[in-house]
Amino acid sequence: MTLVRAFCVFKEAKAVFDTARTWFTVLARAGAEYFIVRAVPEAGGKVYSARIPAEKAAGEAYLHFLKRLNRDGHHIYARPEGYRFVLVDDVRNVEDLLQYRPSIIVETSPGNHQAWYVLSETPRHREHARAICRGYAVTLGGDPGSAEPDHLGRVAGFRNVKRRHAPEFPVARIVHADAGAVARMDVPPPGGMWISTPPAGDRIVRAVRDLFRRRGWNAPRQGRSFKEPGVDRSARDFAYAALVIERELERHGMIREQAIGRIRARLYERSSKAVQRGDEYVARTIAAAWRFVAGKRARRI
Incomplete structure (x- = not known):
């Protein structure tokens, strides 16, 4: 190996270490104590996976180990341990990501970006964390398939070895870093979507009633009352x-406002109790079902 070639190899290795160390260090300073690290071979085969202390992850020996795996065709993925860390994947516009104060943004391939957000507090449970991840993904136009509280992102400094990038595999690079950034817990999804974790207490009923009013859904005119013998109407x-809300969460990860409207219309059409008591009853029924389904899903995790 010539001196020039040796110098280029040394310079490339140093750039890898500096970038990867920065990636781990920024997230560690933001509160990560451990990282879940995974090396996945592009060609298939055994996957390396480990839980690594933050100090070790940013160390030279461990970065050398990851570099060898990457050189041999492994994708290098990682995430900070814990629900406070939200990954938004596959976003093209960096300016959109910057609106919500990311701790770090990585360009994983030309024009494609991942961002990590560190929340102001830890979500109550996995379902709550998942709802926040979905909210960020929908709001920022990220990949909904990556909007999970345990999804891993690509570590900056290593090559993206997807076949479509061969032979010039791009190196994931950091385009923004701010270890002190704190992100919001309540990123609002675009109009027409609600996150799956309901507001606390009676605010959930007010939220449903406000939706009725905002959408201009006036209560239908009451016609003749009809009897439903032998039926527990409230149940x-x-x-x-609850059935409609459960299906919404399974299919979309969120509750669409049109689903709330469908429940309301169905109750006014089929329930004499809804006709008699109006929107207050309808709102409380929807709120109770929403709270029940969210609680059931949280216990299931």
């Missing part, structure tokens, strides 16, 4: 609302 209305 039946609650069960229908």
Whole structure:
């Protein structure tokens, strides 16, 4: 190996270490004590996975180890341990990401970016964390498939060895870093979407009523009342609302406002109790079902 070639190799290795060390260090300073690290071979085969202390992850020996795996065709992924850290993947516009104070933004391939956000407090449980991840992904136009509280991101400094990038595999690079950034817990999704964790206490009922008013959904004119002998009307209305909300969360990870409208229309059409008591009853039925489904999903995690 010539001196020039040796110098280039040394310079390249130093750049890898500096960038990867910065990636781990920024997130460690933001509060990460451990990292989940995974090396996945592009060609298939055994996956390396480990839980590594933050200090070791940024150390030269461990970075040398990851560099060898990357050189041999492994993707290098990692995430800080804990629900405070939110990954938004596959966003093209960096300016959109910067609006919500990311701790670090990585360009994983030309024009594609990942951002890590450190929340102001830890979500209450996994379902709450998942709802926040979905909120960020929907708001910023990220990949919904990556909007999970345990999803890993690409570590900056290592090559993206996807086949489509061959033979010039791009190196993931840091385009923004701010270890002191603190992100919001309540990123609002675009109009028409609600996150799956309901507001606390009676605020959930007010939220549903406000939706009725905001969308201009006036209560239908009451016609002749009709009897429903032998039916527990409240239980039946609650069960229908819970079924629709459960399906919404399974399919979309969020509750669309049109689903709330569908529940409301169905209750006014089929429930004499809704016709008699109006929107207050409908709102409380939807709120109770929403709270029940969210609680059930949280216990299931």
